Amino acid sequence: MTEHTACTTDGHGANAHPAWLAHHFHSARQQYESGKLGIWIFLLTEVLFFSGLFCAYAVYRANHPAVFVDGHHLLSTPLGAINTIVLIFSSLTMAWAVRCTQVDQRKAAAVLLAVTLLCAGTFLVVKGFEYHHKWKHGLVPAHEFAPDEQYLESRIGAHEDGSTLGRDPAQRVRNVRTFLGIYFGMTGLHALHVVAGIIAIVWVLRRTVRGDFNRQYFGPVDFVGLYWHLVDLIWIYLFPLLYLIH
Amino acid sequence: MAAIPDSAPAARPAAADNYLTHARGLMSWIFTLDHKRIGVMFLALIWVAMALGVLFALILRAELADPGETIVSKNVYNRVFTLHGAVMIFLFIIPSIPSSLGNFVLPIMLGAKDVAFPRLNLASLHLYVFGMLFFLFTLFVGGLDTGWTFYTPYSTETNTWVIPAVLGAFILGFSSIFTGINFIATTHMMRPPGMSWFKMPLFVWSLYATAIIQVLATPVLAITLLLLAVERLVGVGIFDPDKGGDPVLFQHFFWFYSHPAVYIMILPAMGIISEVISVFSRKHIFGFKFIAFSSVAIALIGFLVWGHHMFTSGQSPLASTIFSLLTFFVAIPSGIKVFNWLATMYKGVVHLTTPMCFALLFLILFGIGGLTGLFLGAVAANVHVHDTAFVVAHFHYVMFGSAGIAFIGGIYYWWPKITGRMYNDLVGRICAVVVLIAFNMTYFPLFIMGVRGMPRRYHDYERLLEKNPEFFDLNVIASVGGFLLAGTLLVLAANLLFSLVRGRPAPANPWGAATMEWQCASPPPHDNFASPPPVTDPYDFGNLTYDETTGGYVSAP
């Protein structure tokens, strides 16, 4: 909320309306804080959007633990860890880019945004590799789900301990199918959000290079940054839940 | 205020600069950022959606008038009641008040030039049109027959067009989320200096509470519909029992959105009723804080009660008992509101104009609709009447009878401000009385049939007549009432459209309301106010006097 104590007749006083201030806002502060509130509410909807998948995960983990005990052997923890570190680093560069925009270091901000894009690309490449690896072994839970039995035996058989012995293979295939359904659901939706993030960062990068932002008007960079941090935050929870199951 | 002289010759209003004449051409409408134009376009589209929904309803009523197969086969009947439900909920009643009247009136009520994010507002409109196209496509390729609830496993195995309809609802969900984000930001950040939370009109409070629900509940619907579409395309098995899934899990996901959604429908309606009853009783609203906080209370408690839709669905008795108890808590704020409205009318001067008639009609129909919710909240009674015609009657009384009637009342209340024209008030009042009769004729028989043994979504009740021969008469009464009701809605719409051509030019403040939107011209200029007018108590009608010449109210200096 803004309140003009020095309210002059036409409400805007000496400084004419700067180009970057929308006509229906009174001051830069009102525009920035409205934008900040708006993006935070949007992030709230994103959190609830993912809550559906986390709920499906929780229901299956609570009711069918065997699904996760069998399924998680199919994932490679090192790749997951690399992706986590890549995303955390991209969060750092994004936060730093917002900082540079606030202090008018336009070139530094552009470089940092480019690095963030690079990290996002790396993340997708690693993800793509994982998906291809699954696809190669027929581990995509489509209508005719025909996993490569020998590969399953090699990944899950090797970790057979007391709890999973004597389970018939059909049950194991069902478990793997449900796990992969949840795995592709969560990481797929997250990957889509990474792609949307890339598009947003490219848009902000273009405007930074064009010099739209200054000390008083850095809203878009900050808000895309917040969206990107949320994407990273969701991955921070996805990584242990999917990759680090015991 | 004396009866409005309806017969005054409709002098064409001077071509003053208002939001309608500010810019010309189709492009200026399709890509406008002005919240007023977006509100008007939403209003027009929502009318089209309502007409489509009513058409489906008439087919259903015509079919049910006779026990056997009357005009449509079983498959077509199943598709018609599904489309009736889906179109009426996703296309009409969820966006109805917030997107049309809310978009138009909220910024002016706050003295602002526009909502916080005009482009987001336009995106909401475009998404609504895009979602509507999906539904029209589904309609033309043959519709779907799953019921508007899309319950799995039927929705995943039927070969009717489920995915376009599901994607249509998915897109309309985002249109609703964008409206919610806009209203929360506008209410927080765009209030004029001096307008604290308790100097805001109650319609803004109810839109704020509705926005909370839109923003918190709709994303869960989005993920549910996405999972359903993925389930149909790829067969992942989350809801399919053969692959380890659980159909009742889908019902939990679906009703976590769909119960708060019924409060998205009713809260804005209650906001309109608070405004209308206070203005036409010429008295300050009674218990402002209680009405305002009961809106927010309904919004928040509304998230705890979704299980009462699933008492007989195999839900565990423990969860059923918890949901039943919480359902009774959510009934209390609605009661508080109704009693406060009645207290507002005490010692006032009640002007029975059309909006007031619809507000009183709301009180009667919401009385019946809200109270029959108690039957459905109590588990013992719910088990007998769940999924029967009783439930159909209950939600028509609450959705159509309360939210729909308040929407019509709201349109009639703000029509002079939106179009700058006065309508024929007598026609409006007569229609209100006819709606009272026709509405009860249509839906009260369903209460009786539901309790005596008529399940929901039944195409053919021939064999039920052996035990309950009165079903035939009750269905005939309901069908006749249905057609009478549809005809009255047509007259109500015609009355408004006719006023566009022949209506008297409307003064700035025809009803003598004290909220800010009546202090600018009707129709309002492009920028609403040069600078926000001084903030006064929105329900203090002290210094407003009726002025014969303009037929409206002016504030004494």
Place this chain on the structure above:
Amino acid sequence: MSDSTTTPQTETHDGDHGWIHIVPARVLLAVFAALILLTLVTVAVTWVDLGDLNLWIAMFIATVKASLVALYFMHLRYDKSFCTIVFLASLVFVFLFIGVVLLDTLQYQPDIQQWQRDQLP
């Protein structure tokens, strides 16, 4: 979330940038280091088999990392309190949703298992 805490603060004049907060570079680096460290810790913990405790430790570490990102990278510490309320509200409703659905599904699980046992030949 209606709270009357956000009554309009007076603002001296347009020039003052009191509302802009710039996070110092060293804070960003410190938070980054902490996050990397915690990632390594959470991976390391999985080599030790503690049964059910593993899940809760992993969740605790993830929550610490998430709050670090939220407080510093997302400015929640420096911004208006209403943004924090919005973020916490989303978590409250997520836990409400997951909690009640879990409560119910756990209750009727025996019916499902009984049916599945009957299906085995």
Place this chain on the structure above:
Amino acid sequence: MDQILISATAAARLLGGLWLPERASTISPAVDGVFNLVLGVCIVFFSIVVISMILLVVRYRNRPGAKPQESPSHNMRLEIIWSIIPLAVVLFVFWRSFTVFLEMYTVPSNAFEIQVTAKKWSWTFEYPNGHVDENLYVPVNTPVRLIMSSPDVIHSLWIPEFRVKMDIPPGRYTSTWFEATKVGDYMLLCTEYCGELHSDMLATVVVRPEAEFHEWLAKAANFMEEYKDNPAKAGEILYQKRGCAQCHGIDQPKPAGPSFKGIFGKTHELQGGGSVVVDENYIRESILEPQAKVRAGYPANMPTFKGLVTEEEIKAIIAFIKTLK
């Protein structure tokens, strides 16, 4: 003419029996008690609201020169009153409903168990001695527990006179129980939308005195021996009992499945080309693997009867179809 007669008697009955259907189970009076309690609460609150509204509108109607009188716009005591009283009333209603729900939920231990299977558009009830029937026969005054499951979509079993309803989602068992108190025939309806013939998916609940019920059950169980010499008759009973009649008509054809009249020995086109002669093993195969050779022009959604039908019963059905010239 008879239509008018029915409506007249119906109207009289409607006004006579206040709303609720006949009470034919032990739980009905308790449920009706809750129902009528809530009905009373509704009538009281509704009349308070509507009568006060009418009085206020008439008393303070807009007469020329009428001025709104001063009156407070806030009264904390009043607000408390109309918050606490409704809260107390609804909690009392919850308590009454909760106690009845406990009764509805706890199944007596000596209940007579019947397996119910709801499948697309027909019911089958399996009794402890293995007899399968398409109607629900129950002894009077003994608790009966229904253990229900569905092979395809969600159905729901509702017996209005017993005030009993429970959905039947696939992939699990759901159960409900009742104790019939009145001998007679009642209707059993499906109340969860389940597709095209949802409104035809009805069955009859036949309540008989205990002795008569057990005697019927014994006779029905071995009707196969009874009709050993006349398999066609046994086939006809199976045609009714196993729900074949629901989709396969004889005289009037039904949309869901091909008619049985005069098909034995004929050749029929199949979906996806090819044709087959209708003989013993085609009928046997279609009973056990219905999707193997689906006749052209009919939806392929017949459920399998493998494990539900014995070899002897298949022979009886084939014999019956042969007689349908």
